Amino acid sequence: MWEKAILGMAALRMMSGTLELLAALLILKVNQVEKALLINSSLAIVGPLVMLTTTTVGLIGMSDRISFAKIAWIFLGVVCIFIGVRK
Numbered sequence: 473m474w475e476k477a478i479l480g481m482a483a484l485r486m487m488s489g490t491l492e493l494l495a496a497l498l499i500l501k502v503n504q505v506e507k508a509l510l511i512n513s514s515l516a517i518v519g520p521l522v523m524l525t526t527t528t529v530g531l532i533g534m535s536d537r538i539s540f541a542k543i544a545w546i547f548l549g550v551v552c553i554f555i556g557v558r559k
Contacts, residue, residue: 475533476533477532478533484529485526523550527550
């Protein structure tokens with residue numbers, strides 16, 4: 473059987489993918505570049521939140537098997553990704 477963390481991570485990714493598909497269909501429906509850009513821009517918030525949440529769920533699932541120092545390094549890596557993308 474699957475671990476709870478795996479199920480949670482997969483569920484978050486499925487919800488994210490479903491939201492992406494729904495946004496694509498909505499872009500086709502509105503058929504206007506301005507509105508399509510607005511829809512696309514709103515998805516820019518979802519991606520990082522899903523990545524951060526999925527990483528957190530995975531780390532919580534592994535917390536009994538890895539040291540606090542390794543968890544800190546992983547979070548530092550995620551912070552570096554956000555800083556690198558931002559600037």
